[in-house]
Amino acid sequence: MNESEFEHELRALRPAAPAPSLVKRIAAELPATHAITVAPSRTLDHAPAAGVVARPERGSTLLGLLRGLLWAGAGAAVASFILLNREPQAPVPSPTTTAPSMAVSGTADETVSELIDSTDEGLIYDQDTPQRQMRLTYLERHVWTNPQTGAVIEFEVPREDIVLMPVAMQ
Amino acid sequence: MxxxxxxxxxxxxxxxxxxxxxxxxxxxxxxxxxxxxxxxxxxxxxxxxxxxxxxxxxxxxxxxxxxxxxxxxxxxxxxxxxxxxxxxxxxRADTPVFDTTIDQREHAEAVQAALDQLPQAQREVVVLKVWGELTFAQIAQALGESINTIASRYRYALEAMRRHIKPHDYERV
Missing domain, CATH: 1.10.1740 (Rna Polymerase Sigma Factor; Chain: A)
Known part of the structure; x- marks a missing residue:
C-alpha cells in the first residue's frame, strides 16, 4: 500500500456533523454584527439610493482644518511674543515657578521652567582656563488666563542651554 | 453589504x-x-x-x-x-468523531486510535490536510509554520499512522 492509497482510505471517513442546534446558536449571535455593519446608512437623514455611496461632507473637514490652523497660529504668536520678550535666565537646577513677568492686555501669565535633562559634555579650555560644559534641557510651560473671558491658553516650549562652569584645578 | x-x-x-x-x-x-x-x-x-x-x-x-x-x-x-x-x-467513544457505516466502524476506531497516539503538532496537520482538504501552504498559513515544516510533519504522521493501523504491512518487510 503506498501513501496515496492510505490517504484515500483515511479520506473515505467523513467527519461527524455537528448538532443542528449549533447553526442556530451561531445565527443568534451573528445578526448583531450585521446591525453594526449597516448602522451608518440608517442614521443618514436622506437615505441614499441603492449603489450610491454617501460621501462625508467636505465642509466639516475644511472647517476642522481651519479651526486647527487658527489655534496653531494663535499658539505660535503667543510663543513668539514670549520668546522675543524673555529676559535671559540663569540655569535653574530644579522646577521653579516664577512670578508673572508679563502682562498682556488683561491676561495673567504663569511660567514654569522644568529641568528635564542635563548632560555633562566634558571639559573644554577657554584661554587655558578649564571649564566644564553642561547641556541643560528645560521644558517651559506657559499658562495665560484672561480674567474677563476665563479663557486659558496653555503651551509648552522646550529650551536647551549650554552652560560653561569654571573648574578649579588643584 | x-x-x-x-x-x-x-x-x-x-x-x-x-x-x-x-x-x-x-x-x-x-x-x-x-x-x-x-x-x-x-x-x-x-x-x-x-x-x-x-x-x-x-x-x-x-x-x-x-x-x-x-x-x-x-x-x-x-x-x-x-x-x-x-x-x-x-x-470520544460516546460521540463518534466520524460518521461511519457499520462496515467502516472498526476502521474508524483504528484511525482515531492512530490519531490519538500522534504528537499534537502532527495530528493537527493530518486533520487539516486529510479531512480539512487544505493545501500545505494553507496549513502553514493557519498554523504559522513554514511549508517545509508542515510537509515533514505530515509525512512523519502518515507513516506513524500507517504503522499503527497496518502493522502487518511492516512485519512482512
Whole structure:
C-alpha cells in the first residue's frame, strides 16, 4: 500500500456533523454584527439610493482644518511674543515657578521652567582656563488666563542651554 | 453589504466546513459539546471581523478554531483548579468523531486510535490536510509554520499512522 492509497482510505471517513442546534446558536449571535455593519446608512437623514455611496461632507473637514490652523497660529504668536520678550535666565537646577513677568492686555501669565535633562559634555579650555560644559534641557510651560473671558491658553516650549562652569584645578 | 447576502455567505461556509472544523476542534477537546462551543466562538468571531470572507480566508477560520479551543482548555483548567473538582474525562467513544457505516466502524476506531497516539503538532496537520482538504501552504498559513515544516510533519504522521493501523504491512518487510 503506498501513501496515496492510505490517504484515500483515511479520506473515505467523513467527519461527524455537528448538532443542528449549533447553526442556530451561531445565527443568534451573528445578526448583531450585521446591525453594526449597516448602522451608518440608517442614521443618514436622506437615505441614499441603492449603489450610491454617501460621501462625508467636505465642509466639516475644511472647517476642522481651519479651526486647527487658527489655534496653531494663535499658539505660535503667543510663543513668539514670549520668546522675543524673555529676559535671559540663569540655569535653574530644579522646577521653579516664577512670578508673572508679563502682562498682556488683561491676561495673567504663569511660567514654569522644568529641568528635564542635563548632560555633562566634558571639559573644554577657554584661554587655558578649564571649564566644564553642561547641556541643560528645560521644558517651559506657559499658562495665560484672561480674567474677563476665563479663557486659558496653555503651551509648552522646550529650551536647551549650554552652560560653561569654571573648574578649579588643584 | 446586504445582511441577507452576508447571511448566505456564512451559512454556505458553515455547510461546507462545520464538520471539518468540529473534527479539528476535537483534537483538543474530545467532548462534542466543548468542541461545538469552540467552533461557535471561532465562527462568530471570524465572521464579525471578516463579513465578506471568501474561500481564500478559510484557513484563518481553522486558526480561529485552534485559538478558541486552546482558550477553552485554559479557562476550563483554571475553573477546575479553582473548584478543586475531579476532572471528568469525556470519552470520544460516546460521540463518534466520524460518521461511519457499520462496515467502516472498526476502521474508524483504528484511525482515531492512530490519531490519538500522534504528537499534537502532527495530528493537527493530518486533520487539516486529510479531512480539512487544505493545501500545505494553507496549513502553514493557519498554523504559522513554514511549508517545509508542515510537509515533514505530515509525512512523519502518515507513516506513524500507517504503522499503527497496518502493522502487518511492516512485519512482512
Amino acid at each position: 446586504d445582511s441577507n447576502h452576508t447571511d448566505a455567505h456564512w451559512r454556505t461556509c458553515y455547510e461546507q466546513l462545520a464538520p471539518k472544523l468540529l473534527l479539528f476542534a476535537r483534537q483538543w477537546l474530545p467532548s462534542m459539546a466543548d468542541a461545538e462551543d469552540a467552533v461557535q466562538n471561532a465562527f462568530v468571531r471570524f465572521w464579525r471581523h471578516q463579513p465578506q470572507a471568501g474561500a481564500e480566508h478559510y484557513p484563518l477560520l481553522y486558526a480561529a478554531v485552534r485559538t478558541s479551543a486552546l482558550d477553552l482548555i485554559r479557562s476550563r483548567d483554571r475553573r477546575e483548579k479553582r473548584e478543586a473538582d475531579d476532572r471528568v474525562d469525556v470519552s
